Amino acid sequence: MDFKNLWLRQAEGLGWITINRPDKLNALNRETIEELIQAFENWRHDEEVLAVILTGAGEKAFVAGADISELARLDESSGREYARRGQELTLIIENYPKPVLAVINGYALGGGTELAMACHLRLASETAKMGQPEVKLGLIPGFGGTQRLARLIGKGRALEVILSGRMVTASEALSWGLVNRVVPTERLMEEAENLAKEIIKNGPLALGLAIEAINRGLDRPLEEALEIEAEIFGQVCATEDAREGTAAFLEKRPPRFRGQ
Ligand code: COA
Numbered sequence: 001m002d003f004k005n006l007w008l009r010q011a012e013g014l015g016w017i018t019i020n021r022p023d024k025l026n027a028l029n030r031e032t033i034e035e036l037i038q039a040f041e042n043w044r045h046d047e048e049v050l051a052v053i054l055t056g057a058g059e060k061a062f063v064a065g066a067d068i069s070e071l072a073r074l075d076e077s078s079g080r081e082y083a084r085r086g087q088e089l090t091l092i093i094e095n096y097p098k099p100v101l102a103v104i105n106g107y108a109l110g111g112g113t114e115l116a117m118a119c120h121l122r123l124a125s126e127t128a129k130m131g132q133p134e135v136k137l138g139l140i141p142g143f144g145g146t147q148r149l150a151r152l153i154g155k156g157r158a159l160e161v162i163l164s165g166r167m168v169t170a171s172e173a174l175s176w177g178l179v180n181r182v183v184p185t186e187r188l189m190e191e192a193e194n195l196a197k198e199i200i201k202n203g204p205l206a207l208g209l210a211i212e213a214i215n216r217g218l219d220r221p222l223e224e225a226l227e228i229e230a231e232i233f234g235q236v237c238a239t240e241d242a243r244e245g246t247a248a249f250l251e252k253r254p255p256r257f258r259g260q
Contacts, residue, residue, distance in 0.1 A: 005032040006039055007057065013200045014193065015049035022058030028111045029067035030082075033089055040092050047259060050200040051207075052096070053192055054119060055103035056112075062102070062128070065110030071139065083142035086111060090118035090144045095215060097208035099199050103192045104128045104179065109167070113178075114143035117152055120211060122178070123192050124170045125185040130178060133165040151218075153178050203241040204259040 007018040017039055019026040028036075043049040056062040066086065074082055093100050093115070102108075102119035108130045116122050116130070124130075132145045140146060141162060150158035153176040161168060173179045183191045199207065213232045217225030236242055240260040248255035 001038070001042065003035045003039065005029070006035050008039060010048060012197070013048070013050040014196050015043050015046070015052045017052060017054045018057050019055070019063055020057040022056075022060070024067065025061035025064035025107060026056040026058070026112075027064050027067040028086070028115070029070055030085070032067075033086055037089050037092060040089075040096060044097070049098065050204055051099040051101065051196045053101045053103055053196055054093075054115070055105055055189075055192075059106065061106040061112070062104040062108040063112030063115055064107045065112055065133070066143070068137065071137065079142070086114070086143035090114060090148075093118040094120075095212070096120075097211065098204070099196070099207055099211070101192055101196055103188060104130070104170075105185070105188055109133055110141065110145070111143050114141060114145045114148065117148040117178075118144065121180050121195070123181045123183055123188060123195070124173060124179040125188045126170055126182055127185055128170045128173070128179075128182075129167040130170075130173050131165065131167040132162045133167075135163065136165040149178075203236075203239075203245050203255070203257045205239050205241050206236055206245075209236050 005019065005021050007020045009016040017036070019032060021027060021032065040052070043052060099121065100119045101121045101123065102116040104116055104122060104124040106125065106128060108116050108128060110133060113130045113132055132141045132149065134141050134145070141149070146162065149161060157176055168178065170179065170182045174182045181191065209232050213229050217228045220228070241257045244257060245255045
């Protein structure tokens with residue numbers, strides 16, 4: 001399927017999605033949001049795609065936010081609907097059964113930081129800048145920023161970032177846990193690819209179930225969350241992959257996972 005605003009590539013178990021509106025710093029217009037939803041859905045059951053790498057085209061930006069020309073036209077009901085659709089995309093990514101890595105190759109502002117936060121891992125270039133500048137437009141974050149940022153870096157820091165609207169440097173983002181790694185720009189893609197390839201050597205069902213266990217347990221009391229872990233641990237024990245992985249270790253050979 002051809003997309004107008006995305007460039008898709010599949011190779012060696014990885015699906016690459018590049019948001020491709022570089023002249024608008026890859027701002028998320030409605031059409032791009034719909035295409036992203038479609039692209040993730042297309043790969044959900046594709047056995048050739050074991051992890052997804054999401055990045056932005058050009059040298060300046062991952063995503064410089066929701067498209068401000070569309071935001072300018074929203075009223076109460078269309079604004080609510082717009083936020084819900086963007087949030088839906090972030091939920092699809094957050095609960096995706098395969099690891100999703102955001103490669104933040106420049107500005108990740110507003111919807112860009114929100115999109116990156118929905119991904120399971122974030123790698124940023126040394127020159128990346130993140131932030132939630134919506135208040136500068138008289139708006140607030142609407143694709144999960146007020147909720148995920150506080151969960152990821154704590155309420156105090158989230159309030160600072162959201163109320164000031166200022167840009168956060170890559171090293172600040174790293175020290176706060178907003179990104180997992182900061183990498184020199186010229187090595188960013190290679191490092192993301194290497195990390196993704198290391199991840200996809202592991203049992204594919206285990207990867208998906210680990211994501212599910214973390215997501216489902218995170219906002220619950222520990223005892224309930226541990227119940228969820230035990231239930232999902234039982235499920236993973238019943239898979240062929242678990243038998244293969246443990247047998248391979250005991251037989252001192254590499255595992256051959258089949259995602260079953
Ligand atoms: N929505 C729509 N268009 C955007 C955009 C956005 N979020 N961010 C950048 N663009 C467009 C600019 O309007 C410009 O288009 P034009 O060439 O047709 O005028 C183009 O992308 C390049 O951006 P420009 O502002 O000229 O680049 P810059 O290097 O001077 O500044 C930024 C970069 C990121 C600081 C600046 O573009 C910016 O502040 N963008 C908005 C960020 C934002 O508020 N995002 C949150 C939205 S909720």
